[in-house]
Amino acid sequence: MSKEVEFYTFIEDKWDWDDVTVERIWYKLNQIRAFEETSVHYYQEGAMGGSLHTSIGQEAIAVGVCRHLNNDDYMTMTYRGRGQALAKGADPYKIYAEMFGKADGYCKGKGGPMHIASKELGILGANGIVGAGIPIAVGGALTAKTKGTDQVAVTFFGDGATNQGVFHESLNLAAVLTLPVIFVIENNMYSEMTRIEDSVMIEHLAERGASYGMPAIVVDGNDVRAVSEVAKEAIERARNGEGPTLIEAKTYRLHGHMFGDEQSYRSKEEIEAKWEEEPIKRFKENCLDKGIVTEERLKEIKEEVYSEIEASAKKAIEAEEPALGEVFTDVY
Amino acid sequence: MSKEVEFYTFIEDKWDWDDVTVERIWYKLNQIRAFEETSVHYYQEGAMGGSLHTSIGQEAIAVGVCRHLNNDDYMTMTYRGRGQALAKGADPYKIYAEMFGKADGYCKGKGGPMHIASKELGILGANGIVGAGIPIAVGGALTAKTKGTDQVAVTFFGDGATNQGVFHESLNLAAVLTLPVIFVIENNMYSEMTRIEDSVMIEHLAERGASYGMPAIVVDGNDVRAVSEVAKEAIERARNGEGPTLIEAKTYRLHGHMFGDEQSYRSKEEIEAKWEEEPIKRFKENCLDKGIVTEERLKEIKEEVYSEIEASAKKAIEAEEPALGEVFTDVY
Amino acid sequence: MSTNRVITYREALNEALKEEMRSNENVIIMGEDIGEYGGVFKVTDGLIEEFGSSRIIDTPISEAAFSGAGIGAAMTGLIPIIEIMWIDFSLVAIDQILNQAAKMTYMSGSQTKVPMVFRTQGGGGRGNAAQHSQSLETIYAHVPGIKVVMPSSPYDAKGLLKSAIRDEGPIMFIEHKMLYGSRGEVPEEEYTIPIGKANVVKEGTDVTIATISKGVEFSLQAADELTESGIHAEVIDMRSLTPLDTDTVIESVIKTNRLVVVHEAVKSYGWGAEVASIVQAEAFDELDAPIYRVGAEETPVPYNMTLEQEMLPQAKDIVSAVRKSLYLEEGSK
Amino acid sequence: MSTNRVITYREALNEALKEEMRSNENVIIMGEDIGEYGGVFKVTDGLIEEFGSSRIIDTPISEAAFSGAGIGAAMTGLIPIIEIMWIDFSLVAIDQILNQAAKMTYMSGSQTKVPMVFRTQGGGGRGNAAQHSQSLETIYAHVPGIKVVMPSSPYDAKGLLKSAIRDEGPIMFIEHKMLYGSRGEVPEEEYTIPIGKANVVKEGTDVTIATISKGVEFSLQAADELTESGIHAEVIDMRSLTPLDTDTVIESVIKTNRLVVVHEAVKSYGWGAEVASIVQAEAFDELDAPIYRVGAEETPVPYNMTLEQEMLPQAKDIVSAVRKSLYLEEGSK
Numbered sequence A, B: 001m002s003k004e005v006e007f008y009t010f011i012e013d014k015w016d017w018d019d020v021t022v023e024r025i026w027y028k029l030n031q032i033r034a035f036e037e038t039s040v041h042y043y044q045e046g047a048m049g050g051s052l053h054t055s056i057g058q059e060a061i062a063v064g065v066c067r068h069l070n071n072d073d074y075m076t077m078t079y080r081g082r083g084q085a086l087a088k089g090a091d092p093y094k095i096y097a098e099m100f101g102k103a104d105g106y107c108k109g110k111g112g113p114m115h116i117a118s119k120e121l122g123i124l125g126a127n128g129i130v131g132a133g134i135p136i137a138v139g140g141a142l143t144a145k146t147k148g149t150d151q152v153a154v155t156f157f158g159d160g161a162t163n164q165g166v167f168h169e170s171l172n173l174a175a176v177l178t179l180p181v182i183f184v185i186e187n188n189m190y191s192e193m194t195r196i197e198d199s200v201m202i203e204h205l206a207e208r209g210a211s212y213g214m215p216a217i218v219v220d221g222n223d224v225r226a227v228s229e230v231a232k233e234a235i236e237r238a239r240n241g242e243g244p245t246l247i248e249a250k251t252y253r254l255h256g257h258m259f260g261d262e263q264s265y266r267s268k269e270e271i272e273a274k275w276e277e278e279p280i281k282r283f284k285e286n287c288l289d290k291g292i293v294t295e296e297r298l299k300e301i302k303e304e305v306y307s308e309i310e311a312s313a314k315k316a317i318e319a320e321e322p323a324l325g326e327v328f329t330d331v332y
Numbered sequence C, D: 001m002s003t004n005r006v007i008t009y010r011e012a013l014n015e016a017l018k019e020e021m022r023s024n025e026n027v028i029i030m031g032e033d034i035g036e037y038g039g040v041f042k043v044t045d046g047l048i049e050e051f052g053s054s055r056i057i058d059t060p061i062s063e064a065a066f067s068g069a070g071i072g073a074a075m076t077g078l079i080p081i082i083e084i085m086w087i088d089f090s091l092v093a094i095d096q097i098l099n100q101a102a103k104m105t106y107m108s109g110s111q112t113k114v115p116m117v118f119r120t121q122g123g124g125g126r127g128n129a130a131q132h133s134q135s136l137e138t139i140y141a142h143v144p145g146i147k148v149v150m151p152s153s154p155y156d157a158k159g160l161l162k163s164a165i166r167d168e169g170p171i172m173f174i175e176h177k178m179l180y181g182s183r184g185e186v187p188e189e190e191y192t193i194p195i196g197k198a199n200v201v202k203e204g205t206d207v208t209i210a211t212i213s214k215g216v217e218f219s220l221q222a223a224d225e226l227t228e229s230g231i232h233a234e235v236i237d238m239r240s241l242t243p244l245d246t247d248t249v250i251e252s253v254i255k256t257n258r259l260v261v262v263h264e265a266v267k268s269y270g271w272g273a274e275v276a277s278i279v280q281a282e283a284f285d286e287l288d289a290p291i292y293r294v295g296a297e298e299t300p301v302p303y304n305m306t307l308e309q310e311m312l313p314q315a316k317d318i319v320s321a322v323r324k325s326l327y328l329e330e331g332s333k
């Protein structure tokens, strides 16, 4: 019969990160936050085309998962995926350069914010079509399995994406072929302006894992420690040839779906309450409670991050535009 | 949490069909069998184009479900769906005429065996694309709900179709909108030449209902009585506005996927054993055991059916071809 | 009497939807975020308030399923309007659109008609990059059984959408994302525009420009520029690709003896080739010059907006094509 | 030395797959019923025995997922061949093919190449009706980033498939269901055929016929018939639509001054329009007559095989188009 969903509970007492780890995680969480905030600023200034979808409030998932990945592990994500790219080691400058359409961008300015990719980091690409990155990650896992390496593939996607056909097909295919792939649902409670609870008749999206006989686990996506534990186990299983896992990380999208979203569909109070639960605040409290680092040290790192990010953005703004002839290259 | 799959067990003692009912069911089962066998004969003779996919061995599902449907209830099915069309009341002559490409065919000879449809019988059409008829039935159910009628829609599809994205999307949509639609998986153990057990990691396809919070039930698809009970309940629920149901009817495809299939993927022994469990034999035994009708009466009906079917086919063979100008009509 | 009322393309579409929903209770709309939010392009604004959630149906992100459900609903008595947010996403539902909706009437020998509208929007110019900027109309026009309509102005948007909703068969109704805010006169009184008749938006004598959707704006710009050098272009808005009104184009070419076809779709294998092929076949002796086509380059749409502009057709490309057709500039393709 | 070995199109394809799999262990195949059964058209016959189930992968019926998985695999070091059983079914996977595979290289600024082949088959003539008989090549040719190859003979099937497997980017490789059993000479020695070069299959002086896939057979039949009335047609097999070798066509038209384009795809918005448009633009002064196109009628494919034949192009339609181009018959379109 169908596998049951596991609900992961983090055991505070077992938390054993040292100060080096904590500082690194803190750095990464803040790097993403700073990056996203700064993006909004530049978007408002008109430095970008298209739409901008931030992951503010969802940073713990990217950081918690990607800390267990190697450079040669594969990853796909969505238009909201710059946080994950950073978590996997991408250079903020090169992402900004891409977002600003510059030649120095990861994709020479031809992909843009929705399509960040870095071959050398195993980032197969962000995707603008809901759900479409999922099978591509499965393909990365297929290569790993076929070549007999211990690489894994991770794909991040939203709650709404679990209603797309290709989600279903991809999970089934990965399960049938026992591929080393981790499916991470970032359940931020909304798909665009629609509450996920209005789009499904189940309480936990992870329940869908049972349809594929796949281990499925629900985790608090705002607790980077919990995400890290769950991801670690899933990634290990994958590396050991034990096949795919479905992780549902529950979080909340603190900004609108995209810049400019009027957010008429939710109350200010709802959003404010959620700011209380956001992952950076949470992690800071955890660290201070446990006394692993000082508040000053955290502040110092944060300031450092923000100034690094600002410097990257500035440099990217000033970088060169691609040559006009770039229109015609890279097609076939 | 996820709903559990129900495994339906038929209770012999409660079986209360009278002789009229039994004769009608016997007639229908044999009508489909005779129709399919005769189709094969004419296919071999070269009377048809394309491929021929018979439902021999699966008749109980069509008959058990469709006996609870009214003419104005909607139905979609597949390239293997002529049995269901007959079960819903289609005229064998008009189906044959369609299969032989004649003007008298349900679709004027332009649809063919894969696309039998009858507007007056609510048969929205058989489909050649695996899974594609599923959302169309959902649409029929949407009309019923929007117009506030008590009509229902039924869609028949195969085990393999449950791996298509559109299966997933359609069940979710129907569940979210609480539509009166019954999804019937005819699990005949194979999708073309591939065993379903090689294409999924679950034991029962009905387990997938849980992903949509949908009641799901497994039934012996070779027992027309059991199918009838299960379908009755699901159809009643749908008529009462209680939403969709997923039914997995387990059966076996006694012929190859299509005429000409070499069946190298399964043994003669396997097929022979399955002939012992086929639904017409089973129903006959049930009836005789219970003494509802005599063997002679059953034989009589069967002979009658075969001669009717043969007559329909003959008439269809002799029917008129469509005019050449028909190529250009019915396009927009 | 009309008061020369000026409204936006978006508002015109919204009015068409409202009016048709008021006059026919079988009309429903399905799509993503179209209810309370009014759609990401705000075309369905205010509809759920008036018609309720049983007729304005917010769906899960499942384009194939809700397109298919629209087909089934159309076959059984409703007139569904399916909003596919961006035409690029229609590719996840295209089996339903082209293998099902477009073929049902034929395959059933006309037993079932499929009266429905797939409303979507396409086109570039906003820096939305390769997966959000395509002009895929030719793909839909190539498969028989579905009409393809593309309005270029608020007036046309309203009149054509109303006709599309009343049509017996399935229609791809493709709006342009850069036109939603464009303004134009739309009478208060009810009107419809027949589907299948091209519209001569500017008369001229020297060259015919056949175009559609936002191409009309570009072509008029080009025509203005050309006027300055004494060249009078006739600009024809095709309005629909299926049916394709080549008669109007040929009539014009008989006068001008020159034709340029302009579209935002990729030039190669784009619909301009069909127009060009028909016109050269039917009006061979009328042509004083090759027919030139102006379309997007044969590349995905680049993100960088300068590159994007380079990739997409611009007014200057039209001017240059016209000049070539007048042998005022050297031309190849 | 070649021994004038004659094999079928199916066998030629099978050989190409085997040879490439032998010489490059990164080549894998995914599809439905391709393993033990050898594929419903038997093209992968015997492969699983030689290469095992880790390289010949039978998939669930999930074209979108296994196409997407092919893309991901191609981006990471494999060379997947994806068998989509019928091109009609490719519409359930087309988002992966056109929004993903075709755009990845561009969107990533060439960081990732997508070396893979989508093998499928199309065309009518078997009474398979509307959802199993389409010629959808133009849809794929219209979207930049993926090549479209269509072999017409066993020799081409083998040589082109080998080249396709070795190509750096994604390729739609479209076979024709009516050709699998056709026979032709295929040398024992290894060879490849470059993608992008058309093939003059029959020389002639009076008219050029440009075609592809099974159209070559029809066109040769027509050419034979025409020879009887003293008309010598040159028949060109385009071999691929992207790249499209119009140079070879134009060279021929310079000699013949007349062009007929023949394809099984629906005529309206079909690829013949592209060829016609380019040729009339680039060789306007060489043309002594309009370019005529022969393609399928603008309807879904009817089941009844007499109607189907009427709907599809036939040799007699080609003969008639050629005669029109020679002003021996009255012509319109």
Ligand SMILES: Cc1ncc(C[n+]2csc(CCOP(=O)(O)OP(=O)(O)O)c2C)c(N)n1
Residues within 6 Å of the ligand: A078, A080, A128, A129, A130, A157, A158, A159, A160, A161, A162, A186, A188, A190, A191, A192, A253, A257, C032, C061, C063, C085, C089, C092
């Ligand atoms: C196939 C497809 N349908 C619709 C869209 C438009 N769209 C973009 S984002 C989005 C919501 C996705 O929600 P979710 O998966 O929860 O991800 P989130 O944005 O919350 O990260 C939608 C509907 C799209 N990009 N692709």
Ligand SMILES: Cc1ncc(C[n+]2csc(CCOP(=O)(O)OP(=O)(O)O)c2C)c(N)n1
Residues within 6 Å of the ligand: B078, B080, B128, B129, B130, B157, B158, B159, B160, B161, B162, B186, B188, B190, B191, B192, B253, B257, D032, D061, D063, D085, D089, D092
């Ligand atoms: C989208 C699509 N993929 C593949 C096929 C080819 N095909 C036809 S029937 C079939 C098997 C379907 O199996 P199942 O759903 O179990 O139905 P059954 O034939 O057993 O009734 C396949 C793969 C198709 N028609 N459509």
Ligand SMILES: [Mg+2]
Residues within 6 Å of the ligand: A158, A159, A160, A186, A187, A188, A189, A190, A191, A192
């Ligand atoms: Mg979300």
Ligand SMILES: [Mg+2]
Residues within 6 Å of the ligand: B158, B159, B160, B186, B187, B188, B189, B190, B191, B192
């Ligand atoms: Mg089956």
